[in-house]
Amino acid sequence: MPTAAASSCVSDAVNRRRGDLVELSHSIHAEPELAFAEHRSCAKTQTLVAERGFEITGGVAGLDTAFRAVYGSGPLTVGICAEYDALPGIGHACGHNIIAASAVGTALALAEVADDLGLTVVLLGTPAEESGGGKALMLDAGAFDDIAATVMLHPGPIDIAAARSLALSEVTIRYTGRESHAAVAPYLGINAADAVTVAQVAIGLLRQQLAPGQMVHGIVSDGGQASNVIPAHAELRYTMRALASESLRDLESRMAGCFAAGAVATGCEHVVDEMAPAYAELRPDAWLSAALRAEMVRLGRTPVPEEVEASVPLGSTDMGNVTQVMPGIHPVVGIDAGGASIHQPAFAAAAAGQSADTAVLEGATMLARTVVALAESAEQRDRVLEAQARRPS
Template identity: 55%
Template sequence: MRRMRLSPEVRRRCQDAVDQAQDRLLALSRSLHAEPETAFREYRSAAKVSGLLRDEGFAVDVGVGGLDTAFTARYGDGPLVVGLCAEYDALPGLGHACGHNIIAASSVGAALALREVAAELDLTVVVVGTPAEEEGGGKITLLEAGVFDSVSMAMLVHPAPEDNCAPRPLALVELEVTYTGRESHSALAPHLGVNAADALTIAEVAVGVGRQHFEPRQQVHGIVTRGGDVPNVVPAHTRALYNLRAADMESLSRLESRIRACFAAGAIGTGCTHEVSATPAYAELVHDSFLSEAYRSAATELGRPLVSREQELEMPTGSTDMGNVSRALPSLQPSIGINSGAAVNHQPEFAAACVAPGADRALLQGAVALAWTAAQAAQDEQARQRLLDQHRERGASKVGPR
């Protein structure tokens, strides 16, 4: 990897822009945090983020990709298009326990920084408001609708307990299994019933004993969302929701086949019928190597306490629909630490940490680091040409042969 070099003037102007916008960015983060909204219901959140960008001179288009709470905000007219993804959905019952308030505000901050150098670097800056990351796969819908077709590279920075320049989010699919049996009195005539709760039990036992045969990085975790109504009636209807994760889409497909067989075992063993539905799968995240190294250089210059490259390979991670974006175009999603102590993502304590001083610092430095990363890609002739060529090839592949 070549040594990263960014014009001192560009670096300074990006930093100054974030410094000048500090109060607005922190206020945006706190406002999002105070009014959490879950997947596809982020009406206030999307309005807050897009409204700030509109006030700053960005051309805003709301409801893109057929999603009411998605938007794009565009500035500039250069051929190299930087896509900054703004997530703002919260977790049911936990609020912003994954820090999406920070993601949105830091992407806005990076956009404001890049606006100051867009003409000089011949850039277009686009903030893509991406709803429903926690569930629903909003970015997948936007990809399929062509919202990312104009974007040369996509990026965001994600809050975490530690700084990891190259996390490895797993591929994921969510399966819902429903069993149907037959009701009967649990004491008077249990032999006339077909127990759908037993079917769930058999399926879960099958999943549990199968774990010893899982491939490295394969994971399964689930919850029962319906287990019966009263104990004196044999349950005729039960339902469970499972997350399946794996290192890549190919491994995920093999895991899904195994777990579907476990679900079938529950039906066979009890005489129930069953149905399985699946959400669109999240792909594993693939970082663009140039963007990753440029971000590492920027984060190092900002004094971020980065984990080692060796630790990056061992650290546990979740999943994201940004993985699907990364399989379509050059992408980047580093983690940035917010000084959350012992708390990790999806805990109430982490939600509280997402508006603490460590989170504010991460938000502002994350914005600068993203801006410097994009500017580095724009200034490096080889990287710029590669990104433009890949973008052109992607467009040609969508059109097909003439």
């Protein structure tokens, strides 16, 4: 099938399913579910591809809300990641309903040309991106082993073709001291809340010496239960970010000293636990990003200039782990949120608005046409297949 015909075919396929895709986005948005508990959203994301004849495997990597849906048997296997977890308290303020619906649209469109282009299309349901690292867990469990390249998109306030992200790790720090009456015998207590205070003061002083791109943010998740009891237990949760994984490791080491300082100063014991797998920084594939950029422009979008893409402030994603292993992209598709950005209530409201619906449809079209371009370029097809063959088994 010629390039123009295949590209037109996938565009038409998305347009034919526009009602179903928008309905899917709105349905997921209306019932937000948190990390690893996205049971309704996971099931909804599978419905349309199941009807199309995709072979679905649930419980991937031992995760109840992860799945693989496969169509075709061509030698070039391309993955499309669907996210569907929401945020505590503010629902789909990161627009994962848009991600899931656009991923389904991409998969359905590529199914129309899979046989002609020698494709195997794999839709991956990836839970717990906000906290938990579903993709990292699935990657480690081998769910991506047969995939040569992976694509997905993310909504945001602007269009970014070759989006970057920060490396990230999250930890819980638990301090254990000894209770005592705060007035009768405070000298018999060991104050775990004081350990938290010392640690946070140390972190505040450390901020001046953080390297460019490094940042830390956290909360006190347990500071005691009664004001007249010296608290024996207190807890912090901290997120650390950096431009690259190597810089993140350095930051983690310095933060460990701050956490220890709280324990040393107060006499508490302390334990630091990782909350989830670390997220690596995104490494967008240059060719796929250029193809996606061309699709953005074709649809009348205005992606940020290439020379400033790396400087646009972004968060972190477990898709970074995937792009460290294989060619992949994670573009940002802009929606009108009235000036709001992700993780704000106004963005959650906008994620079910008209521009969000447009992002679902145009996003699916852009991703599908980018995969078509990859499949029809002998040079690029060989490149990703050869890279796959070189990956450690």
